[in-house]
Amino acid sequence: MGRKVEEVQLRKDLHVRARLKEMLLNSVPASTPSHYGLVMKYELLLVIDGDESELPFPYSKGDTVYIVHGAPLLPRSTYHTHGGSLVRFRVGDVHNLRLKLKIKDNPSPFDSMEDPYPHNDEPRYLCLRVDLARRGS
Numbered sequence: 540m541g542r543k544v545e546e547v548q549l550r551k552d553l554h555v556r557a558r559l560k561e562m563l564l565n566s567v568p569a570s571t572p573s574h575y576g577l578v579m580k581y582e583l584l585l586v587i588d589g590d591e592s593e594l595p596f597p598y599s600k601g602d603t604v605y606i607v608h609g610a611p612l613l614p615r616s617t618y619h620t621h622g623g624s625l626v627r628f629r630v631g632d633v634h635n636l637r638l639k640l641k642i643k644d645n646p647s648p649f650d651s652m653e654d655p656y657p658h659n660d661e662p663r664y665l666c667l668r669v670d671l672a673r674r675g676s
Contacts, residue, residue, distance in 0.1 A: 562579045575650060575651045609648070624670045
């Protein structure tokens with residue numbers, strides 16, 4: 540695919556539903572600061588909110604999307620007041636996510652960011668909120 544970050548400038552938050560495909564916690568060094576971000580791999584299921592004409596998002600159902608979560612071992616409500624209701628990340632679970640684009644080389648809100656996919660140039664999206672999707676939704 541090889542979409543360049545410059546092509547996907549989000550003008551507002553994006554709400555999507557996606558299945559967590561991969562979470563490589565073993566890629567996080569033991570010396571990593573407590574406030575780190577980890578890039579996780581998701582399969583896009585649905586764009587919940589976001590008008591394609593005002594919100595360019597070059598992905599379709601089934602595409603892989605890379606999403607950064609801060610301190611993924613913490614429940615989201617412990618991590619941040621408005622971080623969502625997710626208690627634990629589990630591969631295979633479906634999440635409702637509120638995202639912003641993480642622009643390459645911009646300052647990060649994390650002390651460090653672990654990206655187990657350094658050779659992939661797809662955009663990274665910062666997760667602002669994550670909730671477990673209800674079954675059947």
